[in-house]
Amino acid sequence: MLSLITILSAAAGISLAAEPAHAADAPTKLYGVVTGSNEQPLAGVGLSIQGPDGFSAEIKTDSLGAWEVLIPTKGTYSATINEGDLPSGQALTDPTKGTVKANVFMLGVELRLLFPVGPGVEKATMLERSAQLTVDGLILGLIIALAALGLNLIFGTTGLTNFAHGEILTFAGLLTYYFSAIAKLPVLLAAPIAVLLSAFISGFLQDRYLWKPLRKRGTGLIAMLVVSIGFAIFLRYFFLFLFGGDTRQLPQYAGQAGLELGLVNITPKSILTTVIGIGFIVFATLWLLRTRMGKASRAVADNPALASASGIDVQKVIRAVWILGAALAGYAGVIVTVNQGVSFLMGQDMLLLIFAAVTLGGLGTANGALVGSLIIGLFVQLSTLFIPTELKYVGALIVLILILIVRPQGILGRKERIG
Amino acid sequence: MDILFIIQQTLSATLGVNAIIFALAAIGLNMHFGYTGLLNFGQAGFLAIGAYSVAVPVISFGISLWIALLIGIVNSILFALLLGVPTLRLRADYLAIVTIAAAEIVRQIARSATFNESLGGSDGITGKFGKEFFDLNPFKEGLITPILRFNGNDLWVVITGWILVAIITFIMWVMVNSPWGRVMRAIREDEDAVRSLGKNVYLYKMQSLIIGGVIGSMGGFVYALSRQSVQPDNYGTALTFFAYTVLILGGAARVFAPIVGAMIFWFLIVFIEQILRAGVNSNLIPDWLIGVNQVGQIRFMLMGLGLMLLMIFRPQGIFGDKKELALDAKA
Numbered sequence: 016m017l018s019l020i021t022i023l024s025a026a027a028g029i030s031l032a033a034e035p036a037h038a039a040d041a042p043t044k045l046y047g048v049v050t051g052s053n054e055q056p057l058a059g060v061g062l063s064i065q066g067p068d069g070f071s072a073e074i075k076t077d078s079l080g081a082w083e084v085l086i087p088t089k090g091t092y093s094a095t096i097n098e099g100d101l102p103s104g105q106a107l108t109d110p111t112k113g114t115v116k117a118n119v120f121m122l123g124v125e126l127r128l129l130f131p132v133g134p135g136v137e138k139a140t141m142l143e144r145s146a147q148l149t150v151d152g153l154i155l156g157l158i159i160a161l162a163a164l165g166l167n168l169i170f171g172t173t174g175l176t177n178f179a180h181g182e183i184l185t186f187a188g189l190l191t192y193y194f195s196a197i198a199k200l201p202v203l204l205a206a207p208i209a210v211l212l213s214a215f216i217s218g219f220l221q222d223r224y225l226w227k228p229l230r231k232r233g234t235g236l237i238a239m240l241v242v243s244i245g246f247a248i249f250l251r252y253f254f255l256f257l258f259g260g261d262t263r264q265l266p267q268y269a270g271q272a273g274l275e276l277g278l279v280n281i282t283p284k285s286i287l288t289t290v291i292g293i294g295f296i297v298f299a300t301l302w303l304l305r306t307r308m309g310k311a312s313r314a315v316a317d318n319p320a321l322a323s324a325s326g327i328d329v330q331k332v333i334r335a336v337w338i339l340g341a342a343l344a345g346y347a348g349v350i351v352t353v354n355q356g357v358s359f360l361m362g363q364d365m366l367l368l369i370f371a372a373v374t375l376g377g378l379g380t381a382n383g384a385l386v387g388s389l390i391i392g393l394f395v396q397l398s399t400l401f402i403p404t405e406l407k408y409v410g411a412l413i414v415l416i417l418i419l420i421v422r423p424q425g426i427l428g429r430k431e432r433i434g
Numbered sequence: 435m436d437i438l439f440i441i442q443q444t445l446s447a448t449l450g451v452n453a454i455i456f457a458l459a460a461i462g463l464n465m466h467f468g469y470t471g472l473l474n475f476g477q478a479g480f481l482a483i484g485a486y487s488v489a490v491p492v493i494s495f496g497i498s499l500w501i502a503l504l505i506g507i508v509n510s511i512l513f514a515l516l517l518g519v520p521t522l523r524l525r526a527d528y529l530a531i532v533t534i535a536a537a538e539i540v541r542q543i544a545r546s547a548t549f550n551e552s553l554g555g556s557d558g559i560t561g562k563f564g565k566e567f568f569d570l571n572p573f574k575e576g577l578i579t580p581i582l583r584f585n586g587n588d589l590w591v592v593i594t595g596w597i598l599v600a601i602i603t604f605i606m607w608v609m610v611n612s613p614w615g616r617v618m619r620a621i622r623e624d625e626d627a628v629r630s631l632g633k634n635v636y637l638y639k640m641q642s643l644i645i646g647g648v649i650g651s652m653g654g655f656v657y658a659l660s661r662q663s664v665q666p667d668n669y670g671t672a673l674t675f676f677a678y679t680v681l682i683l684g685g686a687a688r689v690f691a692p693i694v695g696a697m698i699f700w701f702l703i704v705f706i707e708q709i710l711r712a713g714v715n716s717n718l719i720p721d722w723l724i725g726v727n728q729v730g731q732i733r734f735m736l737m738g739l740g741l742m743l744l745m746i747f748r749p750q751g752i753f754g755d756k757k758e759l760a761l762d763a764k765a
Contacts, residue, residue, distance in 0.1 A: 112547070118557075131547075176527045234746065237473065237526060241682065241745045244675050248738030256731040367538055370531045378527065403548045412535040419532060420520040 045092060045117060046083035047128040048262070049076050051105040052151060054355035055282070056080025057132065058270060061097035066090055075100075079264050092117045096130045108133040108404050133404055141400070146278035148396040154285065154350075155368075156392025157292045161347035162365060163372045163384040164299055165340025171316030171379040172329075172336050175226065176240045179247035180344060180369065181362025185254055187213040187345030188357035195265045202267045206349045213345025218338035226337075227330070247363070254359035262358040288350045295346055296385070299339060303381055308335050316379060368395070368408070371415040377428025386426055391415075438580055440708040446583050447704035451660040453696040454595035455481075458653030459677035460684070460692035461602055465646035467678075468686035469610055470639060471622030472646075473530040476517060477677050479537030480647040482544060482669035483510050484654025486553065489664045492563035494552050499566040503655060510651035513540075514644040522639045534671060545666035553666075560663035567659055591660045598656075599693060602649055607689045609645075618642060619687075679741045685754025694752065702740075707733050 045064065049057045056079045064072045067090035076082045086092060095114040098107060107113055108131045115128045166180045187209045194205035225246070229239055273280040303309040314322040315332045323329045351361055372391045376383025391411050398410040418426070447453065459477055466474040487506030491497040497505075521532045543549060545556040553559070571590035577583065584592055609615050620628045621635055629635050658664045676699070684695025710729045713719040724732060744751070 120560075176530065229746065232746075235749075238745050238749050240473075240527070240530070241678065242742050244678075245738045245741030245743075245745065248672070248675065249735050249742065250738070252731045252734035252738065256728055256735065367535060371535060374528060374531050403546065405546045406542065406548060409539050409542050409546075412539050415535055416520055416532055419524065419528070423524055423528070 043087075043119060043122045043124060044083050044085045045094065045126050045128055046081070047094075047130070049080045049082070049096070049130060049132060051102070052133045052147065055273075056264065056270070056356075057102065057105060060100040062094055063097070064092060064094045066092040078270055086119065089119050089122065092119060094128050096132075101132065105132055107131060108399070131404055133399065143278050144400060145397070147280065148399060149393065150279045150281060152393035152396030153389070154289055154392070155395060156389040157289060157296070158347045158350050159365070159368050159372045159392055160296060160385050160388035161292055161350075162344045162369045163376075163388050164296070164381060165336075165343045166369055167373050167376075167379060167381055167384040168312065168316075168336045168340050170373075171381070172312055172319075172333050173226065173230065174236045174239075175243065176236070176378075178240065178243040178366070179250060181364075181366035182247055182250040182254075183213060183217040183341050183344040183362065184348030184351065184365055185251070185357070185359060185362035186217055187348035188352035188361055189254060189258060189359075191349050191352045192263060192265060192357050195267060196263070202265055202353060206346075206353070209349055210342055210345045213348070214338045214342035216341075217345060218341030219334065221341070222334055222337035227333075247366075251359060251363060258359050260359065262356045264356040265353060268353070282354070285354050288353055292346060292350055295343055299343060300381075302339065308332065312336050313381075368411065371411055375415055375418055375425055377425030380425070380427050383425055383427035390426075436712070440705070440712060442581055442583050443708050444701060444705040445581055448697050448701040449582070449592060449596075450584070450700065451588060451591050451595065451656065453700045454592065454599060455653045455657050455660075456677055456680045456699060457599050457692045457696035458602070458656065459650050459673070460681040460695060461599070461606060462646035462648075462650035462653070463677055463681050464686060464689075464692055465606070465642055465649065468681065468688070468691070469615065469618045469622060470642035471526070472522070472639060472642060473526045474533045474643070474646070475530045475671070475674050476533030476535075476537035477646075477650050478669045478671060478673040479517075479533075479540040480510050480513065480650035481654035481657060481673060482537070482540050482666070483513050484651030485658035485664045485669070486544060486559075486654075487651070488655050488658045489559040489561070489563050490552060493559055493561045499563065502563075506651055506655060507648055510647045511644050514647040515640070517647075518640045518643045522636055522643065534674070537669070537671065537674065541666050541669050544669075554664070556666060558663060558665040562662060564659040564662050588660065591656065595656050595660075598652065602652070603689060603693065610689065675741070676737065679737065679744070682741070682744055682749065682751050685751030687755075688751075688753045691751060691753055698752070703733060703737065706736060 049060050049062075051057050056076075058076055058078045058080060060076045060080075062074050062076070062082055064070075064074070064084050064086075066086060067088060070087065070092075072084050074082050074084055093114050093116045096107070098113060101107075112131050115130065117126050117128055119126065162180065162184060165183075166177060169175055169177055169180075190209035190212055191202070191205050194200045194208055195202050198205075200208070226239070229242065234242070268284050271282045271284055273282045274286075301309075303313065311322065311327045312332045312335065314325070314327055315329055319329055322332075347365070348357075348361070351357070351365070368391055369388075372387035373384050374387070375390060376385070376387030391414075394414055395407045395411045399407050402410055422428075459481060462480065463474065463477055466472040466477075484506045487509045488499070488502050491502040491505055492499055517533060517536050521529050521536075524532060544553050545558075546553075547555050549555075568587055568590060571586060573589045573593070574586040576586040577589050610618065617628060617633055617638055621633075621638055625635050628638075654669075657668070680695040680699045681692055682695070683699055684691025684693070707729055710719065710724065710732060711726075714721070714724055714726055714729060
């Protein structure tokens with residue numbers, strides 16, 4: 016689902032332009048990527064495409080789940096997925112969507128078709144689906160939590176609502192892709208390098224050369240919020256400029272088979288990245304609770320002036336918080352990249368979920384971010400038991416709004432925090 | 435490099451349909467943010483509601499366009515109420531996050547296959563739903579001059595659109611200079627002080643949200659009518675952010691700021707794009723540096739960078755008064 020939204024919103028952004036001239040002789044094609052639950056690409060799935068004038072084609076998805084068919088004329092095409100080719104545990108989440116229709120109005124365009132594949136309705140029992148979705152939800156919650164912790168720490172200490180936080184994930188994901196797919200390093204080496212560079216560039220350098228000067232100038236909080244929006248837009252299109260618009264998988268471990276563990280199916284890479292992620296969370300929590308710097312950061316969040324007066328170097332604390340936050344968010348980007356692939360819009364797609372989690376838990380409260388993240392992650396995945404998969408983010412956002420009616424300060428937020 | 439062509443494209447964009455859409459979106463935001471201090475990041479949702487309210491009734495139910503416009507206004511009022519009831523009590527940054535979430539809910543529901551039948555899914559709706567509007571067009575031959583070029587339909591949209599903008603701007607000017615407008619600005623500066631005077635701040639904020647939202651949804655009318663189609667992904671968060679750029683460029687809390695901001699915004703965008711495109715096409719800019727398809731991306735990068743620099747170095751915009759708009763009174 017993520018990738019579906021991303022590609023189309025990318026196209027949308029560009030369509031704001033004065034109408035671009037499509038070359039009429041460019042090939043017209045139907046294409047798509049077949050992915051299962053957890054966005055894992057499904058290879059070798061057969062598709063048949065029927066069109067006007069007796070046009071028909073058969074194709075199988077490649078190792079990345081991708082397929083494309085060039086079509087000769089305008090008209091209505093229909094693509095049917097061969098459900099028998101789906102691996103066990105995967106099936107159409109909506110059995111009526113096995114055939115998708117596409118109207119080709121003009122030549123020279125590319126039309127993307129999608130099939131709603133996920134933990135199958137027919138093949139899995141309600142119990143199995145619930146178990147699988149709970150695991151998926153906990154993993155998503157962990158990814159959100161890693162990003163949300165940093166966002167929340169930065170908000171707590173500096174008051175900055177950072178709309179460019181998602182781009183930290185994207186940047187780390189792109190670094191992982193670069194070191195792994197282009198520099199040919201093993202993923203196990205590429206990922207730590209990406210996290211370290213994320214801490215240094217997205218954390219230390221970003222604070223040192225962007226936000227610290229702004230704080231010194233006395234730029235207001237809402238002004239900084241708008242600056243972060245501008246920065247996010249700039250970075251996003253810079254990444255698009257460098258990297259292109261498609262979602263790319265790391266070549267190593269791309270088609271890793273899942274392990275059957277009791278009721279759930281999970282890939283080894285997913286287990287490993289999740290365990291390390293939990294380690295990061297534990298480390299960050301201990302840092303906050305036990306170390307001098309962690310305690311100082313909570314003091315700064317509470318009252319910067321008082322903290323400064325009692326001898327805490329506020330700028331140093333903020334720097335530490337930025338470095339930790341960027342490392343955590345960078346690792347969240349690594350998890351997404353390793354398991355689902357990386358695209359330039361990856362961070363933007365996560366950003367709303369991160370914000371929802373943070374708002375739900377209470378802006379500026381570190382443990383609130385954890386609770387909020389798990390709730391959002393579980394809710395997004397488990398809601399697909401009852402609502403169409405494509406609307407799962409809508410459900411999470413509606414829950415966010417509903418909870419704010421009852422508890423405007425968030426679940427763990429303190430009452431005086433709202434104005 | 436064809437200088438005349440660049441001038442023609444740029445000037446047509448400066449006065450064109452997109453400038454009208456962004457002017458209307460930004461006038462609405464000016465009501466929300468400039469005068470009342472509400473950080474509404476869901477303006478794209480209002481435009482989407484307006485656009486879909488025009489397209490769906492006409493195409494799916496065969497209702498007259500003029501009634502569809504009324505439906506659009508009613509829908510945007512309902513959306514404002516729905517959005518306002520839970521959120522207007524929230525602090526500015528919470529409000530920003532919740533409104534952005536609400537706009538995304540609208541977009542994702544609009545593009546979902548579940549409602550494909552009536553809303554058209556991710557392809558949106560394309561059809562001749564503006565027929566009744568374009569039948570009134572007396573300028574069917576359009577305007578073709580060396581420096582300005584509109585086809586017949588665009589010319590009609592541009593003329594009626596700017597008249598609409600002028601009327602709304604006049605109404606805004608009357609409103610913000612009335613006692614009611616002073617209460618709004620007072621809420622922006624100090625909510626508690628206004629409350630202590632016995633004013634119902636919540637009610638005033640709701641009025642602001644509704645008025646700004648209705649104006650935004652009119653931007654959605656223009657967006658849908660001018661293209662005779664509605665695409666859900668045109669109403670993403672980027673639309674809201676660029677509407678803010680337009681507003682801040684002109685100067686928030688200034689009645690004419692959205693108009694000037696929208697014109698300058700589109701002037702710059704199209705001018706830079708045309709220059710880059712001409713440079714790439716004539717090989718003055720080497721292909722390894724910027725490909726033909728990358729000009730749009732460069733433009734978006736510049737838009738982001740522009741918003742950052744504007745906010746850092748001139749947050750009051752071109753016409754704004756730094757003293758009038760204390761952006762951070764409540765943050």
